[in-house]
Amino acid sequence: MTEDRAFEELQKELEDIVARLERGDVAVDDAIALFRRGEELYKTCVERLQGAELQIEELAPPPTES
């Protein structure tokens, strides 16, 4: 499910996790789970950034009347 989401959503979630941990109002078990999730998000984001070359797709102009 992570893969389908837009990069910015993933990055936002990562930032939210960091902010929550920095506030420090999470239980230990939650903190560890959040950290693991954060790491996963970080890796996904980095992978996205390191994707291939600029992809160019040509879309045929739709026909119009006249």
Next chain:
Amino acid sequence: MAKVEPILYGDRKVFTVSSFNHGIASYLGRLPAVWVEGEVTELRRNEAWATVFLTLKDPKTGATLKATIGRRTFDRLELALEEGETVHVSGRAELYELKGELGLRATTVERIGLGGHLLALERLKRQLAAEGLFAPARKRSLPRLPRAVGILTGADAAARGDLVATIGARFPAAKVVICEARVQGKGAPAAIVAALAALAAHPEVDVVVLARGGGSFEDLLPFSDEAVVRAVAATSVPVVSAVGHEQDTPLCDLAADARAATPTAAGALVVPDLSELSTALESSRRRLALAVRNALERDAERVERLGERLRAAPRLLLERRRSGLDHTGARLQTLSPLATLDRGYAVVRAGAVALRDASTVSLGDRLEIELASGALGARVEDVRA
């Protein structure tokens, strides 16, 4: 031409088609000459004909009107008119009696000039603004990193090239989806609207850039076309308008979610700079590790403090008890008569009873006097009651 004379069928007056048409035609003929604005959708001129046939269309509603003008009059205007152009036609309403068709008999045709275009544009701008189409509240923010950037461009190599180059340089992993559409002349508005819809419907396109280099006022007019402006505002993903040069403000600029002065600037708006993004991500990761370490350390400290308090608890309890005992001892001390004796007082007894009243003893009685330290035996020598 048939006269407008009814045929009588008893009480009923009946007109023939010809007389009805003729009646309407002569009625219409009394209407004053007017100017009509419309888009030329059909223009038929033939050297062999005395009349030039035009079809005018209201681009907003699609309503059409047939117009005719004498070929010689038309030729003298030297308009070199093409289909798709907007014109002002002066003439009178006319009924073509043979077919019962309404038309406009024109005496002159004028291509709508720059002034006319400007006025029409100003009017449209006011109308759309009143509808709230340009309201800042409508503007959507652009995605930080779109899965794909839709690019709507004409066969304009420069604008397209600049945009693609900027996107590739800032963010090599980007994807662009390009739709080339006719962006000037007749049919351009419809082509732009269709291309916009096609790009927005692409599953990965999260933002669309309208990229059109500079051009004459007329060249850029399709980007101020009402249908195009409305389509820009209604597109399901945010739209960046990069049309014309800095000084041009086609109406689509006002309806778009963001405006860029050049294709290069548009590229910078739609994709982030890879190095900035990487820096932000690395910083997030550092903060993540630090935050989780801090959170765990805070918890460890809390546990440590609890342990200390736990270990200290029995000793605390004893100390509290002891201090309670000391307190009671002190209170006991203050109540003891011995403490009073310490300050120089003495207890005098006659037998077992402590004396309080001199009259209860007699001369010669033996008394016991208890001091803070030791005791004395004594006899009464006189009594002062």
